[in-house]
Structure formats: C-alpha cells, structure tokens
Amino acid sequence: MARFPRRTRVVAGIALAATAALALTSCAGASAAPAEGDSAVDAATATTVADFGTFADLEAAAKAEGQLNVIALPRDWANYGEILDLFAEKYPEITINEASPDVSSAEEIQAAETNEGLDTAPDVFDLGLAVALQNTDVFAPYKVQTWDDIPDALKESTGLFVGDYGGYMSIGYDSSKFEAPKTLDDLLGADYKGAVAINGDPTQAGAAFAAVGLATIQSDGTLDDFQPGIDFFSEMQKAGNLLKVDVTTATVASGETPVVFDWDYLNAAHAAGDDGNKNWKVVVLEGTGYAGYYNQAINKDAPNPAAARLWQEFLYSDDVQNLWLKGGARPARMEAMTEAGTIDADLAAALPQVPAETVVPTEEQSTNAGTLLGEKWAAAVQ
The missing domain is CATH 3.40.190.10 (Periplasmic binding protein-like II)
Known part of the structure; x- marks a missing residue:
C-alpha cells in the first residue's frame, strides 16, 4: 500500500500522480511494427506514432476510418462532455459514436466480447484498475507521444493500459x-x-x-x-x-x-x-x-484502430490534460506539465486540499x- 504525506494544494495532484505505486509489470510483449517495405500501415499493430510514420499520417489514417466508438463516457464525468466535443471540433471527419455512457468498467469488457468482429465494438476503454488488471488480454499495447511524462507507477510497461485522471x-x-x-x-x-x-x-x-x-x-x-x-x-x-x-x-x-x-x-x-x-x-x-486513477486502453479488436490511437494521443495532450483539471480531476501528466509551465495554474490551485495521508492500492x-x-x-x- 503506497502512502505519501500531504503537500501544498498546487502540488497535491502531482504527488498523487507521481507516487501512486501500482507496481505494474509487463503483461504482454509489444506487437510487431509493419515490416520494412510494407506499403500500408497495419493500424491494429501500431504501438507508437512512428509505426504510422508521422502524427499527420496517424491523423490521416484515422480520418480515413471516419468513426470512433467510445463507451462508458458520461458527459458529466470528469468533464468528458467538453473533451468529446473538442475532439469532434478538431476532427470533424471522424464521427464519435457514444454507446452506453452509464455502464460499468466490467460491462465495457462485456460489450467488447459481445460485439467482437462487428463495427459496433468499442474502440477504446476507460476502466478502473481492478477491471483493467483482469482483462489485459483484451487490450492492444500503445505508447502515446507524451509517454515519458506519465509516471511509471501509472502505466503498464508496454502501454496495455495507462492511468489518465484521478482523485x-x-x-x-x-x-x-x-x-x-x-x-x-x-x-x-x-x-x-x-x-x-x-x-x-x-x-x-x-x-x-x-x-x-x-x-x-x-x-x-x-x-x-x-x-x-x-x-x-x-x-x-x-x-x-x-x-x-x-x-x-x-x-x-x-x-x-x-x-x-x-x-x-x-x-x-x-x-x-x-x-x-x-x-x-x-x-x-x-x-x-x-x-485512484482511471485507465485508458485500446481494444485489440478495435474496428477503427487508427482512430483509437488518435484518441489516446488526444487524451494525453496538454489541452485535454487541462480539461481533466477543469473537471476537478488530477491529470496523469500534471507533474511534467507543471515543470514545463503548460499546466493551468489557476485550475491546479483550485483543487481541494488533500487528506493528511493517502493510500493507493x-x-x-x-x-x-x-x-x-x-x-x-x-x-x-x-
């Protein structure tokens, strides 16, 4: 059980992200990148932007798919409404299909199993830690461009699932x-x-x-x-x-x-x-x-694998990490963004004071x- 003392109000979220000792170990090896000389990228096996070539290439691949299936994202949950709307504004070529916003983490996995092979299956998941740990065989490993900014304690080592926002x-x-x-x-x-x-x-x-x-x-x-x-x-x-x-x-x-x-x-x-x-x-x-933190993961059988990976990149961008903060949650990249001066300092200062002692499982x-x-x-x- 990880414990850490209270720090100042602005730094409290940093302490939560930096010391949440989940002690994650690798659950699967990274998928292979496309072989040299392949003319097309297999988005379903891409583990980083580099597998697409550039970020612009990832965006183009996601736009070509034209769809993104999300599940269990209530619009009043941690500011998800504004986050979804920003993605739609940024990528009008991609239609977001919002399914079953109020289901549980376990029901997200059930939906993936029920809809396996169908174009209605969820592309991405937002999960509590316990459910994420029980279902690593359902996820595709992927490391976003801001991977190094995410504390090691908040990410599975190959990128099968990654903490994003908490409280x-x-x-x-x-x-x-x-x-x-x-x-x-x-x-x-x-x-x-x-x-x-x-x-x-x-x-x-x-x-x-x-x-x-x-x-x-x-x-x-x-x-x-x-x-x-x-x-x-x-x-x-x-x-x-x-x-x-x-x-x-x-x-x-x-x-x-x-x-x-x-x-x-x-x-x-x-x-x-x-x-x-x-x-x-x-x-x-x-x-x-x-x-605790909620975790992002990609369905290994995502019907829109490029859009799924673009969504992950979007969620860990400076803009969206600050939108978690606007929703009262503590973003995973808070420490690195504070050091870089890209955190919204006013929103960070408005976070409630944390307890004298905190535990994270x-x-x-x-x-x-x-x-x-x-x-x-x-x-x-x-």
Missing part, C-alpha cells in the same frame, strides 16, 4: 437535509435511513470498489484486506441505510440519492449546471484518504480485493 474517494451530501459527515460511523445513524448510495457494484465498478477501499482504511484496516470495508457496508445494510440505486446527477437533483460515496470530482459535478443540486456539498474525510492489493469482493460482497449486502 480522492469522497462523500457527497445534500446540505439541506444533512450535516457534513465527519466519520464513517455517522452514516450508520438513524438520520441516514435509506439515504446512502455508492456508485455501482464494487465487483464491477471502479468508484464502488474504491468506496469499499475507503471504508476499509477508515475502519483501521489496510488495503491488504478489504474485509473491514465489506463489514462496514454490511452493517449499513442491516441498519437500513444502504440505498441500492445507480447514482446520476438526476438522482442527486431529485433527492433520490441524498448521500453518495464517489470520487471527489464526480461528486462535485452534481452541483454544477442548471440541472445540478445547488445544496450539494462534498467532503473528503479526515485521516487517511483513498486515491497496488496491483496485488487490487487483485486480491477484487477476488474477496467477488466472494463476499453479495452476501454481505443482501
């Missing part, structure tokens, strides 16, 4: 109905009857997985054993406080989900816009915090926790 597990709440919870135990009280939701099923969704991780460390446990977190939510279920409803901005605005465990940048988004809940506030509990801890949750979660909260 802290938090509790969002309707301040017109509740006081800010100060401890986990507050949420077990009678005042929270039928009021507390987590964002998905922790055996399938990264945010819900992290909610159990937070409950574990806030219950004096360690990430080597998620049982204390499972026990906490089991106790919440027995108290009648656990609300089994999929969380959206609409459920928050309507009051259907008045208290929510979720990433800080996602919880914060529920207060934004005309449809948001203006009474919605977010708290990161004192003590030990739980941090390693590969082994995530794998073991996923196994335990698969065995124990359903019975614990039935």
Whole structure:
C-alpha cells in the first residue's frame, strides 16, 4: 500500500500522480511494427506514432476510418462532455459514436466480447484498475507521444493500459437535509435511513470498489484486506441505510440519492449546471484518504484502430490534460506539465486540499480485493 504525506494544494495532484505505486509489470510483449517495405500501415499493430510514420499520417489514417466508438463516457464525468466535443471540433471527419455512457468498467469488457468482429465494438476503454488488471488480454499495447511524462507507477510497461485522471474517494451530501459527515460511523445513524448510495457494484465498478477501499482504511484496516470495508457496508445494510440505486446527477437533483460515496470530482459535478443540486456539498474525510486513477486502453479488436490511437494521443495532450483539471480531476501528466509551465495554474490551485495521508492500492492489493469482493460482497449486502 503506497502512502505519501500531504503537500501544498498546487502540488497535491502531482504527488498523487507521481507516487501512486501500482507496481505494474509487463503483461504482454509489444506487437510487431509493419515490416520494412510494407506499403500500408497495419493500424491494429501500431504501438507508437512512428509505426504510422508521422502524427499527420496517424491523423490521416484515422480520418480515413471516419468513426470512433467510445463507451462508458458520461458527459458529466470528469468533464468528458467538453473533451468529446473538442475532439469532434478538431476532427470533424471522424464521427464519435457514444454507446452506453452509464455502464460499468466490467460491462465495457462485456460489450467488447459481445460485439467482437462487428463495427459496433468499442474502440477504446476507460476502466478502473481492478477491471483493467483482469482483462489485459483484451487490450492492444500503445505508447502515446507524451509517454515519458506519465509516471511509471501509472502505466503498464508496454502501454496495455495507462492511468489518465484521478482523485480522492469522497462523500457527497445534500446540505439541506444533512450535516457534513465527519466519520464513517455517522452514516450508520438513524438520520441516514435509506439515504446512502455508492456508485455501482464494487465487483464491477471502479468508484464502488474504491468506496469499499475507503471504508476499509477508515475502519483501521489496510488495503491488504478489504474485509473491514465489506463489514462496514454490511452493517449499513442491516441498519437500513444502504440505498441500492445507480447514482446520476438526476438522482442527486431529485433527492433520490441524498448521500453518495464517489470520487471527489464526480461528486462535485452534481452541483454544477442548471440541472445540478445547488445544496450539494462534498467532503473528503479526515485521516487517511483513498486515491485512484482511471485507465485508458485500446481494444485489440478495435474496428477503427487508427482512430483509437488518435484518441489516446488526444487524451494525453496538454489541452485535454487541462480539461481533466477543469473537471476537478488530477491529470496523469500534471507533474511534467507543471515543470514545463503548460499546466493551468489557476485550475491546479483550485483543487481541494488533500487528506493528511493517502493510500493507493497496488496491483496485488487490487487483485486480491477484487477476488474477496467477488466472494463476499453479495452476501454481505443482501
């Protein structure tokens, strides 16, 4: 379990990116580049821009495909709406097909398997770490041009999957109905009857997985054993406080989900816009915090392999890394961009102050926790 102390507000995101010790090891060798003398590039085997020739050649190949299939990208999730719109503006020749925005990480993989060989299969994935680790055989290795700027701890060594944006597990709440919870135990009280939701099923969704991780460390446990977190939510279920409803901005605005465990940048988004809940506030509990990153990956059977690789290049560009920051998330390249002077300093300074101590699960801890949750979660909260 990686631990690091709090730093200054501007540098907090840098610490999160630079020291998230996932200890990733190579899961597969890089695919071979096209043989010398080949007249056409096989985009499905390209592992860097160099395999296309130049970045302009990659852009041309992606434009020739004319499509990009994305999945599980809610527009109010970490500023994805603005990111998708910028790609569409930059590349009007490429139609973005947005499928099933609210499905879980596990359901992304299921969609790839169900649609294998079809032009409707997802080209790219956005995944929690536990699901990414379980499905490396589905991914194609690829290293973006800004690869060296991404901390080693956030990337699988061949580029099968790469951390992109992250944050802290938090509790969002309707301040017109509740006081800010100060401890986990507050949420077990009678005042929270039928009021507390987590964002998905922790055996399938990264945010819900992290909610159990937070409950574990806030219950004096360690990430080597998620049982204390499972026990906490089991106790919440027995108290009648656990609300089994999929969380959206609409459920928050309507009051259907008045208290929510979720990433800080996602919880914060529920207060934004005309449809948001203006009474919605977010708290990161004192003590030990739980941090994590979502990962980008390319479907090895992507129907639009060049567009998939162009999308990855786009996501790790300066412009989009700053758009993650605008959405309240901490971009993977934050440290390098800060050093280069390309980070949006005002947005970086606006990030919430981080907990005094933060933990991030390693590969082994995530794998073991996923196994335990698969065995124990359903019975614990039935």
